[in-house]
Amino acid sequence: MRPFFFRLSAVVALSALPGCATTAASQAEVGRLEAELRTLRVTQAKLVERLERLENRDAVASARARTAVPAASPPAAVGPKKPDAPSGDEGLGLPPTELAVVRLKPKKEPAPRIATAVAVSEPDPDQMEMFISPAEGASGTASSSPGRVEVPDKDPAILESEYEHAVSLLRTGNVEGGVEQLTRFAEENPRHPRADNALYFTGLGQMGLQDTASAAKTFERLIKTYPAGDAILDGMLRLAECRVRLNQAVDARALYTRVVTQFPGTAAATQAEQRLAALSP
16 A cells, blocks of 8 residues: 555656646746737837828828919929938838929019008197196296197206215205205206105205204105105105104104005005004003
8 A cells, every 4th residue: 555655646746747837838928928919019009100190291291282372484393302311111111201392483573562651630739738737846837839848958967967966965964055956956857767866855954954844845745746756655754754743643643554554564664663653642
């Protein structure tokens, strides 16, 4: 019995070896087939892409051929387009695409003339006076001829030099002379970019001269005449300060509140909040 059992075990072991070998071979074959399948899929995707590109190129060539207009004289020269660099389409077995080139020569006939003559009529002088209004506080007025505005005689560079000189008088201690020249500058050049700044420094000089009432009027004029100027915020703060000096606390609080509400987030609004707190009873 025992020798028979050993022989049976040997037979089973030997029969199992081919089964394992067969399974390993099958798995290797499956792996190889999957790799080939992936390669075929990549190749197919490239072929489909090339086919779509060729179809689009043929569609463009057909559209150009349908919309091309032949020249009147001489006949258009038509020739095959030079082939592009090889793109690998030869492997598809498709014929190369040729695009027709049509050269059109411009006609020698001159372009038609367009009538550009327009009748010009002078505007009514009475109506033009409605659009001419001299600036407030300006010493000069519009010229006597209707429809014309007086042109300043001074060069802009000269005006800039006059403004800088007037400000330098304030800084060097000649406050009265600086106030006089800045006041004249603002009155004679109300449309100058520095006119609002001239009024602001005029008010500062008047405050330095302890003429608070005149300074308040100057700052009021600045706020009213140049509401979009760059000196509006400082002018409002200075006007409120003049109100405090003139014992007009209610008006001062109203100005500080206006700065805080209309210009939030600015440095002027921060100063106005601090001064409002100081004015609180």
